[in-house]
Amino acid sequence: MRVLLLNPSSDEKFVKESRCQHKAAVFQSVYPPMTLATMAALLRNSHDLKIVDAMAAGSGRKETLEQAARFNPDFVVVNTSTPTMANDLAIIDELSARIPSALFAVFGVTATYFAEDIIKRPSVSAVVLGEPEITILEMTRSADWRSVKGLVSKDEKGDVFRTPARAPFDVDSLPPPAWDLLDLSSYRMPVTGEKYVIVASGRGCPYECIFCVSPSYYGRKFRKKSVNNVIDEIRFAKSLGISSFFFFVETFTLDKQYVLDLCEGISREDLGITWFCNSRVDTVDFDVFSAMFKAGCRLVSFGIESGNQALLTEARKGTTLAQARQAVDLARKAGLATLGHFVFGLPGETGKTIKETVSFAKSLPLHFAEFHIATPFPGSVLFESMKPETFDDVDWSRFEYSSHVISSSVDLEAARSKAYRSFYLRPGVAWNMIGFYGWGSLPAVLKTGYNFIRGRFGG
Numbered sequence: 001m002r003v004l005l006l007n008p009s010s011d012e013k014f015v016k017e018s019r020c021q022h023k024a025a026v027f028q029s030v031y032p033p034m035t036l037a038t039m040a041a042l043l044r045n046s047h048d049l050k051i052v053d054a055m056a057a058g059s060g061r062k063e064t065l066e067q068a069a070r071f072n073p074d075f076v077v078v079n080t081s082t083p084t085m086a087n088d089l090a091i092i093d094e095l096s097a098r099i100p101s102a103l104f105a106v107f108g109v110t111a112t113y114f115a116e117d118i119i120k121r122p123s124v125s126a127v128v129l130g131e132p133e134i135t136i137l138e139m140t141r142s143a144d145w146r147s148v149k150g151l152v153s154k155d156e157k158g159d160v161f162r163t164p165a166r167a168p169f170d171v172d173s174l175p176p177p178a179w180d181l182l183d184l185s186s187y188r189m190p191v192t193g194e195k196y197v198i199v200a201s202g203r204g205c206p207y208e209c210i211f212c213v214s215p216s217y218y219g220r221k222f223r224k225k226s227v228n229n230v231i232d233e234i235r236f237a238k239s240l241g242i243s244s245f246f247f248f249v250e251t252f253t254l255d256k257q258y259v260l261d262l263c264e265g266i267s268r269e270d271l272g273i274t275w276f277c278n279s280r281v282d283t284v285d286f287d288v289f290s291a292m293f294k295a296g297c298r299l300v301s302f303g304i305e306s307g308n309q310a311l312l313t314e315a316r317k318g319t320t321l322a323q324a325r326q327a328v329d330l331a332r333k334a335g336l337a338t339l340g341h342f343v344f345g346l347p348g349e350t351g352k353t354i355k356e357t358v359s360f361a362k363s364l365p366l367h368f369a370e371f372h373i374a375t376p377f378p379g380s381v382l383f384e385s386m387k388p389e390t391f392d393d394v395d396w397s398r399f400e401y402s403s404h405v406i407s408s409s410v411d412l413e414a415a416r417s418k419a420y421r422s423f424y425l426r427p428g429v430a431w432n433m434i435g436f437y438g439w440g441s442l443p444a445v446l447k448t449g450y451n452f453i454r455g456r457f458g459g
Helices: 035-043 060-071 085-098 109-113 133-141 214-218 227-239 256-269 286-294 309-315 321-333 350-361 414-426 428-439 439-453
Strands: 002-007 014-018 022-024 049-055 074-080 101-105 126-128 150-154 158-160 196-199 244-248 274-279 298-305 337-346 369-375
Touching: 002 035, 002 060, 035 049, 035 074, 035 133, 049 060, 074 085, 074 133, 074 256, 085 101, 101 109, 109 126, 109 214, 126 133, 196 227, 214 286, 227 256, 256 286, 286 298, 286 321, 298 321, 321 337, 337 350, 337 414, 350 414, 369 414
Parallel strands: 002 049, 002 074, 074 101, 101 126, 196 244, 244 274, 274 298, 298 337, 337 369
Antiparallel strands: 014 022, 126 150, 150 158
């Protein structure tokens, strides 16, 4: 079987990896397609396989269609995201017209939520529900997709069927992503321009934040990869010339002992890597940060979300402002750079609470801050408060972190622009960035500052 794994092109660059689906923002950095690369690793020994990441390559629609059609696949697996959904489906329609014999399967957060709507599209053969890797593998092995768990599909008569849900699987059953099948020069760290890839050390999130889709997509149980398997992934990527990594997991620091064991293993093996990760402010301490720094971590990002405690409580974040301040202080003390994520438009947001959030962000010793607009992605609790009747009732292109789609008395887009300028156009911020990246980063820092001044920030 000839299998094409496709990340379609679009007019703008978007991050499209599981829960993360937003414009590539001021740094214009897209994520390496970890899910597609993992599928490729599962399929490569049994099928004639090709990965096309048209998003990272910056390919136009015509070029994407021609490249895909030349491969003449039997089965096409398409990575979709909420804001690019209309674009992704249109490309599937056009490619199906060129290759009428091919079967098309789609996966993604919104595809999962609106599977029954999307499967009605003549060009779509199946919609994968939730995490897609094992489902896609079984689809390539089965002549009857009714026997494959975790999908919505249709038979030869066009009758739609839904198979039983797939239970969360052991993430150690997944091989290292097939990064060797991609042009890794397309994936660069912000400012430094170093090539990097993603390492997913685990999946799942037990928390209840109303704006997050992770529990509905990956489940609430935290499933960890063994330390040895994570180190094997790192070694494989290093053999391809990669020394920078993003540990992509809902909360990297959720299991303290696991983090300490992993960091000890990385340090013991003397892998010579640098990496960054995300965290919650209530799952860290100085010992964890110190171990991370020793193992090559150089930046940790925190979902701080708001500077108003009542909003955090309403959003079911489960953290406090005091915990946020302590976490940032401890990370800095351990030598780590810090990035804070903040969200405007949570339930109860006012002009006053937005000012409190910006003031709180500026009061913390953060190197970087990102300000997002609360986006009710399908699968989140926030979405249920404004759930449309049908998939076609929504302009999905506006469902990303820079667009205001939630009812609010505040102009959230204007507030976001003002927040970025207020945070970054301070004398000490540029010095912080240069101190972190080095003097060689000065041109990139100046370009970044210019983009902020001009309001060129996306997700």
